[in-house]
Amino acid sequence: MVVRLPLSYKKQDEKDVNKNDKALANLLVVDDDSDIAHALKQGLLKNGFLVSVFTNPEEALKSFQSNSKDYYCLMLSDIRMPGMSGIRLARKVKQINPNVKVVLMTSFEINDNEFSKVFPSTQVDGFVQKPVGIKNLTNKILDTIGETKRRLYEQQ
């Protein structure tokens, strides 16, 4: 008797990344909406990033803490999440590694100026308004992490 089991998401994702030989960057993606989190993971993996996705910001922080401080190149996080907002999460990861890039996503209209007034102590490298297409998101990430990575991406 042969029992066929479906491949887990994780296995599939790793396979996708391996196709690219070398990932562009290691991203930490956090969104409490599991549908959005899954869609982001699939889209970013296809564009050559290595992606760790969390729907619980506290678990995301644990992952950030448990790896070497430069393990993640960029964190992409929703802002309004119960338990720990993206702003608080951003503050905590920046405390661990001030060089990590942080891009925050929101479905709400908060412009950069207003955001800066409310949270002057939080350094954020970019904002993304949801819903966002994977192509635009990829460009935003590449803009944030630097020209070298963009060249690598364009060579793919």
Next chain:
Amino acid sequence: MINRSVESSDIESVMEWFEEGIEDGENSILVYPNLQAFREIYTQYVKDHLLAREQEEQKENEVDNNNNDYYLDGNTRRKGQFLMPRIILIATFYDTVNAVKHNLSAVGIDVQSHIDDGSLLIVDAFDGYYPNMDGMKKLVVTLSERARREGRIGVSVISNMGFFFLYDGDGTASELISYETSLPSKTDGGNVRGFSCYHTRDYENLFDSQKREILAQPQKKLLEVTESAVASL
């Protein structure tokens, strides 16, 4: 402090608490286990108040067409009596205003018509509490006055308190405590029922002493809606 706990699958008990556990003029605390449960709660509340009214109106119109003598004086309900429902204010935080509208429409509520006739107001809680924490209170006072003017039953305020955890949740939720303690547990003659709604992950960020401060006023009631045992299987 009067605590009660029900499972999220027991929506009838949750609604019973909204209707009978809290009186006009009272401010209360609701702790919900997840966003889906919160969506079900506000959807059911609006459905009970506004969809039921839509259906009654429809029935009245049918009766009106068949029998012009239906409306009587005295103890019998007169036409238009139920046309003055509560004003329901939903201050959303984790869902967008459009998402709330979508959730309500999905259960058959004619959202736009209720917004147009002033029975339903959906706002982003961020705008209610920022830049001035009293913004929400001013809005509620305005609605309370309008409800009286229009002969409405009263106002229900379902406000998600997530805003207060956006930047100040490390156990120093001083603004939240200051806001909550400024809300009287009961105002005699008041026509507003206030429901401060907390995601359990936000609420658990508070120290026990802070929870006690929020609930400190006698008679302030708390309903904790817990994850349904069935749903978690």
